């Protein structure tokens with residue numbers, strides 16, 4: 299369990315984020331643009347700009363640092379160096395490379411390719427493989443399916459579900475797309491303007507939201523789905 303008792307970020311005198319929440323297994327952080335999702339991730343990754351003031355109080359059985367946290371960004375296409383073969387962008391033993399590639403259902407011949415020679419879905423899986431090539435304990439996902447088409451989106455969601463079953467990984471999944479987390483995250487935190495306005499078990503919150511803003515988010519997801527049909 300990662301118990302984030304206090305996470306406060308401010309710029310000058312303006313409070314940007316003031317939240318507390320737990321990651322028991324997998325938690326979704328949902329909120330509209332500007333609600334503080336990226337700042338929260340940056341704070342956990344220790345990547346906040348110096349201009350911001352940051353205070354935290356976190357109870358966790360392991361140290362949160364580069365070795366224990368993996369990060370999957372919104373746009374996988376910019377995470378890899380285009381001029382370098384995939385195998386030279388994963389810093390671990392050949393055995394470990396093979397192990398994580400197998401886990402992500404990636405063919406080993408991809409190791410000898412450049413990013414431009416593989417598909418978008420494969421690139422996102424390679425980015426996840428790179429994160430898993432270290433023995434991380436917490437995986438942070440920042441809208442990992444936004445840049446993907448529907449087929450690859452479903453693929454990545456299935457892969458994350460499989461990873462949860464196979465590895466002892468805590469997950470914090472940041473998104474504004476409720477649809478993508480309902481099968482992955484046990485818990486859900488709804489963020490608005492840097493504050494938590496609703497939290498709880500994902501199924502319970504989705505089936506019985508108490509806050510009007512949460513209801514709006516769920517309704518708009520539902521409407522979009524109807525629209526896509």
Ligand SMILES: Nc1ncnc2c1ncn2[C@@H]1O[C@H](COP(=O)(O)OP(=O)(O)OP(=O)(O)O)[C@@H](O)[C@H]1O
Pocket residue numbers: 309314329330331332333334335336337338347349350
């Ligand atoms: N370096 C900064 N200095 C001052 N304010 C900032 C800084 N970075 C972000 N903010 C402000 O903090 C708030 C939260 O920003 P954040 O990027 O965390 O939102 P978000 O929920 O990730 O949005 P999006 O979904 O668009 O990425 C916004 O009002 C933003 O303008």
